Amino acid sequence: DAGVTQSPTHLIxxxxxxxxxxxxPKSGHDTVSWYQxxxxxxxxxxxxxxxxxERQRGNFPDRFSGHQFPNYSSELNVNAxxxxxxxxxxxxxxxxxxxxxxxGQGTRLTxx
Amino acid sequence: xxxxxxxxxxxxxxxxxxxxxxxxxxxxxxDYITWYQQFPSQGPRFIIQGYKTxxxxxxxxxxxxxxxxxxxxxxxxxxxxxTAVYYCLVGGLNSGGYQKVTFGTxxxxxxxx
Numbered sequence: 001d002a003g004v005t006q007s008p009t010h011l012i013x014x015x016x017x018x019x020x021x022x023x024x025p026k027s028g029h030d031t032v033s034w035y036q037x038x039x040x041x042x043x044x045x046x047x048x049x050x051x052x053x054e055r056q057r058g059n060f061p062d063r064f065s066g067h068q069f070p071n072y073s074s075e076l077n078v079n080a081x082x083x084x085x086x087x088x089x090x091x092x093x094x095x096x097x098x099x100x101x102x103x104g105q106g107t108r109l110t111x112x
Numbered sequence: 113x114x115x116x117x118x119x120x121x122x123x124x125x126x127x128x129x130x131x132x133x134x135x136x137x138x139x140x141x142x143d144y145i146t147w148y149q150q151f152p153s154q155g156p157r158f159i160i161q162g163y164k165t166x167x168x169x170x171x172x173x174x175x176x177x178x179x180x181x182x183x184x185x186x187x188x189x190x191x192x193x194x195t196a197v198y199y200c201l202v203g204g205l206n207s208g209g210y211q212k213v214t215f216g217t218x219x220x221x222x223x224x225x
Contacts, residue, residue, distance in 0.1 A: 004155070035215075041217065042199060042215035042216050042217050042218050043156065043215045044215070045214055088153065090155050090156070091155075092155070100158055100161070101158070102158070103155030103156050103157065104155050105153075105154055105155055106153070106154070106155050108153065
């Protein structure tokens with residue numbers, strides 16, 4: 001049983017560009033959350049998706065948007081990239097609102 | 113969500129027991145305490161979760177005093193592979209019935225040969 005898978009593993013983008021990151025949840029999970037982790041910091045909550053809708057959001061600007069598909073997979077989109085968006089982006093899946101969260105390996109985004 | 117305070121870093125020799133304490137003075141009645149482990153460039157991994165008293169699993173124990181304002185993660189006989197950052201999280205379902213996992217800065221554990 002595959003756990004949470006994220007793609008790509010590494011990505012380099014230029015300031016001002018747009019990026020899409022992808023996440024496939026653990027089998028049987030229906031809830032996906034996204035986190036941004038800057039170097040040396042703990043993960044910061046971006047938003048959470050359930051039943052294809054965003055139901056919680058952290059303190060991130062509208063440049064960060066997402067989507068969840070009927071198969072529960074999810075995408076994170078970031079527009080107008082800034083140098084400060086360089087980070088490890090983590091996806092976590094769970095079953096329902098209070099299930100144990102399983103994390104993927106993350107996508108390392110570098111903005112130059 | 114209740115804010116947590118942990119030591120920034122700890123060192124331990126191989127084979128020793130390591131105890132990492134987390135303070136969460138504003139913990140709410142319905143909050144659980146959860147610990148995650150994270151290796152460099154990997155996602156956090158669930159270690160253990162508890163509500164009160166003591167919880168033990170195959171990798172760790174979690175001690176929670178009666179007032180629940182702190183908790184201690186205990187790792188028995190650590191090895192070099194236990195070198196990682198350990199996060200203490202406190203939270204539960206919010207008013208909307210949804211759980212949001214919020215991380216602090218964590219404790220960087222360095223195991224020394």
